[in-house]
Amino acid sequence: MTGERILVVEDEPAILNLVREVLAEEGYEVTHATNGADALQAIAVGATFDLVVLDMWMPVVNGWQFAAALTERGLRVPLLVMTAASSHAPAYARDIGAIGFIGKPFDVDQLVLAVRNAVEADGHVDGLDRPSADRGGPDPDFGAAPA
Amino acid sequence: MIFAIVLARALRHPEPAVIDTVVFFGAVVFLVATGVAQLFVTPQGQGAIVLSVVRGTVALSLPYLLLRLVDDFALVPLVVRSLAIAGGVMGIASLVVFPPPYSVPHVLLLVAYFVVLQSYNTVRFIGAVGAHVGVTRARMRAAAWGSGCLALALLFAGAAAAAPAWQGLWTNLVAVGGAGCGLGYFLAFAPPRSFLRYWEAPAIRDFLASMVRLPAQDPILRIEEVVERATAAAMGAPNVLMMLWDEERQRLVAPRLAEDDAQRAPQPELTVASRVFRDRRPLAVLDTIASDPANAEVYRRLGATAVLAAPIMVDSGDRCYGVLSAFADRASVFSADELPLLSLLARHLGGFLQRREFVMNMRDLEARETATRMKDEFLSAAAHDLRTPLTVVLGLAQLLQRHLRTRPEAIEANLEEAERLTEAAQRMWRMTDEVLDASRLEAGEFTGERRRTDLVVLARDVVSTIPSPRHRLEVDGVRVEAEVDADAMRHVFQNLVDNAVKFSPAGGEVRVALRSVADEVEVRVTDRGIGVPPHDLQHLFDRFYRGGEVGRRGFGGMGIGLFLCKRIVEEHGGRIWAESRLGTGSEFVLRLPTGVTDNGGAAG
Numbered sequence: 001m002t003g004e005r006i007l008v009v010e011d012e013p014a015i016l017n018l019v020r021e022v023l024a025e026e027g028y029e030v031t032h033a034t035n036g037a038d039a040l041q042a043i044a045v046g047a048t049f050d051l052v053v054l055d056m057w058m059p060v061v062n063g064w065q066f067a068a069a070l071t072e073r074g075l076r077v078p079l080l081v082m083t084a085a086s087s088h089a090p091a092y093a094r095d096i097g098a099i100g101f102i103g104k105p106f107d108v109d110q111l112v113l114a115v116r117n118a119v120e121a122d123g124h125v126d127g128l129d130r131p132s133a134d135r136g137g138p139d140p141d142f143g144a145a146p147a
Numbered sequence: 148m149i150f151a152i153v154l155a156r157a158l159r160h161p162e163p164a165v166i167d168t169v170v171f172f173g174a175v176v177f178l179v180a181t182g183v184a185q186l187f188v189t190p191q192g193q194g195a196i197v198l199s200v201v202r203g204t205v206a207l208s209l210p211y212l213l214l215r216l217v218d219d220f221a222l223v224p225l226v227v228r229s230l231a232i233a234g235g236v237m238g239i240a241s242l243v244v245f246p247p248p249y250s251v252p253h254v255l256l257l258v259a260y261f262v263v264l265q266s267y268n269t270v271r272f273i274g275a276v277g278a279h280v281g282v283t284r285a286r287m288r289a290a291a292w293g294s295g296c297l298a299l300a301l302l303f304a305g306a307a308a309a310a311p312a313w314q315g316l317w318t319n320l321v322a323v324g325g326a327g328c329g330l331g332y333f334l335a336f337a338p339p340r341s342f343l344r345y346w347e348a349p350a351i352r353d354f355l356a357s358m359v360r361l362p363a364q365d366p367i368l369r370i371e372e373v374v375e376r377a378t379a380a381a382m383g384a385p386n387v388l389m390m391l392w393d394e395e396r397q398r399l400v401a402p403r404l405a406e407d408d409a410q411r412a413p414q415p416e417l418t419v420a421s422r423v424f425r426d427r428r429p430l431a432v433l434d435t436i437a438s439d440p441a442n443a444e445v446y447r448r449l450g451a452t453a454v455l456a457a458p459i460m461v462d463s464g465d466r467c468y469g470v471l472s473a474f475a476d477r478a479s480v481f482s483a484d485e486l487p488l489l490s491l492l493a494r495h496l497g498g499f500l501q502r503r504e505f506v507m508n509m510r511d512l513e514a515r516e517t518a519t520r521m522k523d524e525f526l527s528a529a530a531h532d533l534r535t536p537l538t539v540v541l542g543l544a545q546l547l548q549r550h551l552r553t554r555p556e557a558i559e560a561n562l563e564e565a566e567r568l569t570e571a572a573q574r575m576w577r578m579t580d581e582v583l584d585a586s587r588l589e590a591g592e593f594t595g596e597r598r599r600t601d602l603v604v605l606a607r608d609v610v611s612t613i614p615s616p617r618h619r620l621e622v623d624g625v626r627v628e629a630e631v632d633a634d635a636m637r638h639v640f641q642n643l644v645d646n647a648v649k650f651s652p653a654g655g656e657v658r659v660a661l662r663s664v665a666d667e668v669e670v671r672v673t674d675r676g677i678g679v680p681p682h683d684l685q686h687l688f689d690r691f692y693r694g695g696e697v698g699r700r701g702f703g704g705m706g707i708g709l710f711l712c713k714r715i716v717e718e719h720g721g722r723i724w725a726e727s728r729l730g731t732g733s734e735f736v737l738r739l740p741t742g743v744t745d746n747g748g749a750a751g
Contacts, residue, residue: 013569018542049608062679086532105538107544117523 004050004119008032009039009066010082011058011112015104019053019082022108036061040069049077051119054056056092057082067096080118082106168336171212174205203242207257210264211235213294217271219541221278225266234260251308256307265298280383281350282343284337291615293331300324338484346490350381354492363503364510367391371402371502374471378492382471386450388422389459389496391469394537399424399469418442419454420470425466429457429490450476456487459495468500475499524543529582536575543568597630599720602668605633609640617653620644624661629668631742635715639723640670642708643735647674666742672735676741679727687725688713712737 006028010016014108016032022026031047034040035058044048056063070077079098083089085102093101099121102114177607181202211231217223238257266566272291281286307317315573334342357377361370375387390399399420418439420570423503432452436443446452456472473485473492520658550557605622610620640659647657651674679687688709716723 012539014539014574015535018539018546022542068527084531084538086534104534105541108542108549111542112462 003027005029005031005041005048005051006050006115006119007042007047009036009052009063010055010060011035012055015055019109019111022111023053024113026115027116035059036063036066036069039066043070043077051080051115052079053080053082053115054096054098055087056081056085059065062095067098070124078118080114118126120137163314164571167212167215171209171216172332172336174209174212178202200242203257204239207235207238207242209297210261210268212600212676213268214264217275221271221275222274231264234264249308253303254308258301258308261297261301262305265294265301267697269294269298277466281381282346282485283383285346286338289331289338290335291331293328293333293335296324296327296331299610300328329481332337343484343487347491350488351491351495353377354381355495358495358499361499363499363506367402374496378471378473381492382455382473384455384490385475387471387473388420389457389469389471391500392424392467419456420472423456423458423470423472424467427458427460428464429486429493431455431486447476450474452476455489457486457490459493459497459500461497462494466501468497471496496698525586529586533575533578533582536571536578539571540568540575545570597632599628599632600631600636602627602629602631602636602670602745603661605637605672606640606661608660609637609644612641613644613648618648618651619654620648621656621658621736622661623658627661627663627668627670629739631719631739632715638714639737640672642673642712644736646673646708647676647733647735651676652672661670663741667738667740669740670737673732675732678729678731679725679733680729684725684727688723 001039006023008016008019008030009032010019011034013034016034020030020032031042033042037040037060039052039054040061054063054066061069063083067079079093079096081089081093081096081098081101082104083092083101084104085092089101089103092098100114100118102111106114162621164246181198214223214228214231218228241253241257242249246423266724269291272287272294275287276291278285301324303317303320307314308319310317321592355376357373361373374389378389379385388401388404390401392398393400419430419432419435431454432438433482435446435454439446451474453476454472454474456470459468459471460466471489473489478719543564547561549563550564554560591629603622603626606622610622613620644657644659651657655675658671658673660673662669713723716737718741719739721737722739723735725735727735729734
């Protein structure tokens with residue numbers, strides 16, 4: 001399973017680098033952003049992603065706002081919550097309809113596993129929960145959501 | 148009847164003032180009794196003369212005896228006393244030398260002596276009315292009335308001798324005067340309970356009113372001041388002392404005298420007070436000098452000749468909070484009667500102190516609960532914030548492990564990874580130090596000494612430690628000095644600058660401007676960042692507040708950091724606030740007094 005495009009959104013540079021490195025070694029194509037606004041921008045310029053690894057507490061645009069903005073634009077990207085508030089991780093994931101979650105700190109193997117599961121499960125969930133037509137569908141200006 | 152009451156009291160409290168009262172009323176009773184006896188048995192010959200002389204003697208001694216009563220509450224000049232005695236002795240001698248029937252001038256002379264002296268007594272009683280308050284005032288007024296009536300009655304008796312034509316009129320007037328005198332003295336010297344209560348009511352009402360207005364959490368010194376003033380007003384006593392039992396020192400302590408306690412020992416009010424505290428019963432010592440001659444000098448110096456003391460306790464329960472005592476340099480004739488009033492006030496005070504104890508305990512409990520909760524919150528926030536560097540350390544360590552297995556030959560790359568791991572671990576080390584610092588500050592341990600510090604230098608120092616090539620950092624100001632705890636203030640600057648950098652976009656400018664304004668210094672940390680919405684602005688300095696737009700909490704973020712900044716700044720007697728508009732940036736302003744305000748520097 002290689003070649004999937006993953007966007008890592010994390011404001012802490014050291015963690016961002018770590019995650020990028022690990023995922024790149026696994027063969028994923030990794031793009032990054034340091035806050036929700038930059039991440040939206042990356043999606044807006046037409047990139048499509050198979051998964052967004054999303055930190056929740058970030059300056060400028062946080063994880064919730066990022067997820068809300070995606071929904072607002074009718075974009076459907078699988079999200080994986082990555083948070084230091086480990087005990088709240090499931091709740092955060094539910095908040096934004098994420099496909100999975102991982103707490104910080106994590107074992108590298110755990111991260112890899114979580115990302116792999118998320119990417120693999122995506123097609124399945126996507127099929128079940130496609131954005132409905134009345135919500136506008138994919139916006140051509142912002143690139144299509146993965147289908 | 149008055150005699151019976153005062154006699155009963157004299158047997159209970161054999162004080163000089165009370166004994167004087169007994170002698171006076173004893174004399175009155177003798178006159179009345181012999182007068183009544185004459186209606187039934189008319190003594191003949193020699194007996195009649197002797198009785199008449201004795202009655203005259205006793206009657207003439209009345210104004211002098213009353214003068215002694217006056218002397219008990221207000222000093223009577225020696226001249227007056229000598230003249231009174233001389234006049235009395237001469238009068239009595241004249242009775243013996245010129246036996247009855249008495250000539251008119253003789254009688255008039257005796258009446259004149261009596262009336263003049265009695266008028267003097269009346270005037271002194273009237274004077275005492277003004278000098279006293281509450282019950283004593285009412286009783287002094289009654290005594291003045293009684294004395295005045297007695298003087299008038301004698302005047303009329305004299306007139307009867309001078310103008311016997313209107314004998315009937317004079318007899319009636321004498322009777323009216325006598326009745327007035329009796330009523331006045333009755334109310335003054337042996338008032339019924341109901342009268343006392345009536346007179347006490349306003350004093351008690353005023354006392355309760357001042358206790359009700361007194362907040363229970365006020366400092367004890369303030370409470371003592373109010374209590375003593377209210378008690379003095381109610382009792383009409385010149386000095387009132389509230390002493391509380393100090394469990395630690397195992398002795399009674401007057402809060403306001405706690406300082407110079409040692410040099411006041413032995414305390415006369417303490418000896419009476421400690422007896423009262425031990426027995427849990429009110430006590431009146433109307434002549435401390437006589438009862439404790441060893442400490443006579445101290446009593447005199449304090450003006451504590453007469454001491455009334457009552458235990459401060461509530462009706463229910465045997466808890467005694469202390470002793471409330473009233474003392475004066477002269478015992479009023481009625482002093483002993485005021486003991487029940489003092490007891491009543493002391494019981495009300497006991498109720499107040501009990502309520503105060505409840506309130507204080509409750510506040511202590513709340514403060515402890517808050518402290519515990521804060522500690523818990525702090526701990527969880529610290530644990531949360533340590534997860535970030537820990538994530539990096541753990542991740543890098545595992546990555547290195549993996550690489551050592553998969554590419555052991557790539558020594559350079561693996562070494563570089565090991566270096567990153569070391570760096571990450573060092574960052575975490577710094578962070579744990581910060582957490583410890585924060586917890587130390589949190590616990591209120593501002594042990595740092597305040598020294599005159601150039602805040603501009605401090606600001607440059609802080610800015611130089613921030614590795615942010617993405618921002619333009621600027622410090623503006625020349626030699627702005629204040630007395631601060633440099634370590635604590637560095638914490639504040641670090642926090643504000645970190646925040647400004649964190650919430651500024653790349654290339655944004657962060658400016659620290661310092662200047663002196665009158666006797667304050669002003670520091671403004673300005674950024675062109677995302678700004679703070681108005682509804683967050685007012686909560687920015689609350690503990691653990693996370694602005695909706697800001698998102699992240701932590702020491703470097705907007706959680707504990709600003710709360711601690713506020714604490715430190717306020718500890719220095721300064722203020723901190725934020726001004727901001729969403730989208731255009733924020734400005735954090737802090738003002739500090741230049742110098743040490745009061746006890747800061749010397750105490751360290």
